[in-house]
Amino acid sequence: MNSSLIQENIRHVQQRIETASKDAARLRSEIRLLAVSKTRTAQEIIAACQAGQTAFGENYVTEAVRKIETLSDYQLEWHYIGGIQSNKTRLIATHFSWVHTIASLKHAKRLNEQRPAELPPLNICIQVNISHEQSKGGLMEDDVLPLAREIAQLKRLKLRGLMALPAPTGDFEKQRKNFSILRKLSEKLQSEGVELDTLSMGMTADMEAAIAEGATIVRIGTAIFGPRT
Ligand SMILES: *Cc1c(COP(=O)(O)O)cnc(C)c1O
Numbered sequence: 001m002n003s004s005l006i007q008e009n010i011r012h013v014q015q016r017i018e019t020a021s022k023d024a025a026r027l028r029s030e031i032r033l034l035a036v037s038k039t040r041t042a043q044e045i046i047a048a049c050q051a052g053q054t055a056f057g058e059n060y061v062t063e064a065v066r067k068i069e070t071l072s073d074y075q076l077e078w079h080y081i082g083g084i085q086s087n088k089t090r091l092i093a094t095h096f097s098w099v100h101t102i103a104s105l106k107h108a109k110r111l112n113e114q115r116p117a118e119l120p121p122l123n124i125c126i127q128v129n130i131s132h133e134q135s136k137g138g139l140m141e142d143d144v145l146p147l148a149r150e151i152a153q154l155k156r157l158k159l160r161g162l163m164a165l166p167a168p169t170g171d172f173e174k175q176r177k178n179f180s181i182l183r184k185l186s187e188k189l190q191s192e193g194v195e196l197d198t199l200s201m202g203m204t205a206d207m208e209a210a211i212a213e214g215a216t217i218v219r220i221g222t223a224i225f226g227p228r229t
Contacts, residue, residue, distance in 0.1 A: 001226045003047035009224045010035075010051040017218065020211035031211060034079055034200075036221030038063070039228050042070045048224060049074055057081040057100070057219050061088040068095050081163075081219060083137055090114045098123040100163040100200050100219075103139045108151050115156035123160045124151055125200050130181045131167040138164065141185055148194045161198025161216070162186050168205065175209035183214045 013033060021028045037045050038059040045056060045067065054075065058064035059082030068078055079098040084107045092099060093114035102108050102124050115122050126147055129138030139147060144162070151159045162185060166178035179201050186196055202210025202218035210218055221228065 001044060003043075003050070006044060006047040006225060007051035009226075010048055010053055013220055013223050016207060016223075017211065020208040023208075024212045026211065026214075030216055032217045034081075034217050034219045035224050036081065036203075036219050037067070037225065038082070038221065040225050042067050044225055045071060045076075046074070049076065053224075055079060057221075059083075061085075061091050065091055065095050086110060093122060094119075096122070098125070098160070100125040100217075101127045101137060102147075102151070103127045103129075103137055105147060105150050108147070108154060108157060112154040112156045121156050121158040123198075124157050125161050125163040125198060126151070126159075127163045127165070128182055128185060130164045130178055133167055136165055136167075141181070144185060145189055145192060145194070148189055148196075152194065159194070159196065161196045161200060162189075163200035165203075166201075166206075170205070172209055175206040176213055179206075179210050179213035179215070186214075 017031055018028055021031055034055045034057045035048050035053050036057040055077045057079040078096045079100060080092050080096040081100045084101055089110040093111045094116055111122055126144055127138035128144055129136050151157055162182050164182045169175060182199060182201055186199055190196055198216050199214050200217040202215045204220055204222040207218045
């Protein structure tokens, strides 16, 4: 997609966030836009960067590392939001600032061991399977607190919050209901003494509902870069 269109789209998404935060009586500054750049070119990422976008989300490790290296002169923050395979954890630990898709202690321990000493701790969100779909990654709600306590002990990781990817629905109230499950779970963990400041939820089709339920990071691809082919 051409650069000026990407930049116009970023402004439009910023406007959507602004309106949704007002409607939810929340501060605009509580919500960060993560531009999801999977399958997009380095050139398209530069276009978004020139519109002020600095945080980018990627799903495929090999593709992401190639772009991260190409774009190393830009001050970008990279978030890994894809499925995790054990043989890719070293690349993730080396190249990313955040991982949103942790659902096992095994992967958390590998990332903790492999996080380079010269980098700050890796920011972590635990992925929760709130729609209980087999095909989606993520932990069942009851398994989240025990994993959160384990991750809190790992020195090279910093537990930040929860992430979800609910089953798509066009119904705003259903969207809200799904996101409210993640919000309530986060509140429960905090009442148990787990420190969290992040709810990673909301994509192009449901970001308003996510913001209404307390999202602090919305992960937006299509509304910025157009439909994926
Ligand atoms: C692709 C993807 C997104 C972005 O989805 P859009 O509908 O294009 O905004 C967000 N989160 C995750 C985990 C994704 O894989």
